[in-house]
Amino acid sequence: MERWILRWKSFAELMAAAMFATMFLAFMAxxxxxxxxxxxxxxxxxxxxxxxxxxxxWSCDILLSERQHIIFDVLYKKFPPRPRRWVAIANTAAIGLTFLAALPGILDYIAFLGRRHTMVLHVPFDIVYSCFGIFMIAAIVGAALRLRRLLSSSWKQNL
Known part of the structure; x- marks a missing residue:
């Protein structure tokens, strides 16, 4: 499993680098x-x-771990470890469930955008914004994995 995760992470990094290279080359052109x-x-x-x-x-939830995101944890850090665990569980569950509830509507809207195209290259907007669907699914999976870690016996390593 860990080998698959490393390959996926490597692929995701290569995709992000390719997108940055595309931006740079188009800008230079x-x-x-x-x-x-x-x-x-x-x-x-x-x-x-x-x-x-x-x-x-692509990079926001696939490449960056939760610790690499900008967070405001002034109050969170004031709690002792056990209450902090329950706050983390509640926050993670709320985010995961909210994203899960919004996912069908978002995927439906992305499919609806397929009727429209960009003005110059005529790329369908469902292709342009399908990355948001990928982001939402990755956020839901990430929340589920974090909940699993927070509910395990080694929860102190995941705070």
């Missing part, structure tokens, strides 16, 4: 075409925007 050849390209802005959306939602 725009600079070159606009300032060197005086012929601005319209497709580069769209490529940069789509790659940015993908890299944000």
């Amino acid at each position: 725009q600079i070159l075409s606009r300032y060197v050849f005086n012929v601005p390209l319209s497709w580069t802005l769209e490529v940069c925007s789509i790659a940015y959306i993908w890299v944000i939602f």
